[in-house]
Amino acid sequence: MNDTLPIIDISGLSASSKADRAVVAKMLGRACRDTGFFAITGHGVPAGTMRALFDASRRFFALPEPDRAALSIHRHGNNRGYFGLAEERLDPGAAPDRKEGFNIGLDLAADDPEIGRPFRGINPWPALPGWRETMLAHFERCLSIGRILHRGFCLDLGLPEDFFAPALDRSLATLRLLRYPAADGVATEAPGAGEHTDYGNITILAVEGVAGLELRRRDGVWIEAPCVEGAFIVNIGDCLMRWTNDVYVSTPHRVRVPERERLSIAFFLDPNPDVVVSPINGDASALRRYPPITGADYLRSRLDATYDPPAVRDPGDVPVKGAPSAV
Numbered sequence: 001m002n003d004t005l006p007i008i009d010i011s012g013l014s015a016s017s018k019a020d021r022a023v024v025a026k027m028l029g030r031a032c033r034d035t036g037f038f039a040i041t042g043h044g045v046p047a048g049t050m051r052a053l054f055d056a057s058r059r060f061f062a063l064p065e066p067d068r069a070a071l072s073i074h075r076h077g078n079n080r081g082y083f084g085l086a087e088e089r090l091d092p093g094a095a096p097d098r099k100e101g102f103n104i105g106l107d108l109a110a111d112d113p114e115i116g117r118p119f120r121g122i123n124p125w126p127a128l129p130g131w132r133e134t135m136l137a138h139f140e141r142c143l144s145i146g147r148i149l150h151r152g153f154c155l156d157l158g159l160p161e162d163f164f165a166p167a168l169d170r171s172l173a174t175l176r177l178l179r180y181p182a183a184d185g186v187a188t189e190a191p192g193a194g195e196h197t198d199y200g201n202i203t204i205l206a207v208e209g210v211a212g213l214e215l216r217r218r219d220g221v222w223i224e225a226p227c228v229e230g231a232f233i234v235n236i237g238d239c240l241m242r243w244t245n246d247v248y249v250s251t252p253h254r255v256r257v258p259e260r261e262r263l264s265i266a267f268f269l270d271p272n273p274d275v276v277v278s279p280i281n282g283d284a285s286a287l288r289r290y291p292p293i294t295g296a297d298y299l300r301s302r303l304d305a306t307y308d309p310p311a312v313r314d315p316g317d318v319p320v321k322g323a324p325s326a327v
């Protein structure tokens with residue numbers, strides 16, 4: 001394979017003709033079986049909207065440290081809020097990550113009956129005018145792109161196109177703003193983000209043009225993910241790999257410390273907590289590589305197996321342990 005990611009225009013997934021949708025689905029399927037990484041265009045999000053989103057992210061990271069710390073993920077729990085530099089270590093064999101971030105989950109009202117259930121909680125918000133609305137609009141946008149992509153996956157996998165729809169309507173999704181400070185000539189062992197695979201079904205990543213994301217091809221060679229103007233980078237996570245019985249692959253990736261400050265915005269699409277993730281393999285249950293498990297139990301098991309204590313972890317990610325899952 002070559003050194004770049006496939007760039008897939010996904011607008012055809014909304015075509016009225018199934019044959020047209022299938023053309024895109026086939027391209028998606030090929031990428032999902034290969035590196036599990038691809039860039040998408042034709043997603044309908046205007047460049048100005050993305051600029052405003054990154055401006056909002058920059059405003060957050062420019063807040064005084066005490067204001068950010070007041071929103072700490074430790075204080076708020078449920079994987080929501082702020083974490084500072086070196087508070088997360090995606091590769092347990094490496095130094096902590098040189099990045100800070102802010103996580104936003106499904107936005108629930110204080111009296112929502114789901115509050116208190118695993119990974120359900122109230123989002124803390126910074127006191128920045130219009131900020132919450134900007135972020136929630138992007139959350140919804142990514143959810144809808146994620147659902148459309150799943151329809152394409154279904155077509156590729158020979159499933160009814162709405163197969164995943166009921167599994168993604170109360171998703172454990174997380175929108176995560178990330179800031180990687182510039183190297184600034186400081187000698188450090190720390191990565192921007194250590195090598196890991198993502199936990200969920202898919203990750204939809206926006207970058208602003210500063211390179212740094214690297215992924216490991218199936219032949220073991222690390223390549224840089226190109227910054228494609230106007231595109232999101234999508235990658236398959238461990239949950240969808242499991243769900244597809246390893247037909248789709250989640251691929252190890254990492255972020256190197258960038259030459260200049262780098263902002264990225266990741267959306268991790270995990271399934272509903274109570275959905276049963278049962279590997280898709282027709283009726284040949286004997287050939288299933290994994291037992292069925294609920295979305296929430298799978299998340300919990302991965303976090304518990306990886307972290308002690310499982311404090312700041314993001315359901316979007318798990319570090320790579322032992323043999324890489326995708327080669």
Ligand SMILES: O=C(O)CCC(=O)C(=O)O
Nearest residue numbers: 178193213255264266317
């Ligand atoms: O910032 C990036 O480019 C990727 C971040 C990432 O892989 C993650 O947070 O899971």
Ligand SMILES: [Fe+2]
Nearest residue numbers: 197198253317
């Ligand atoms: Fe990741």
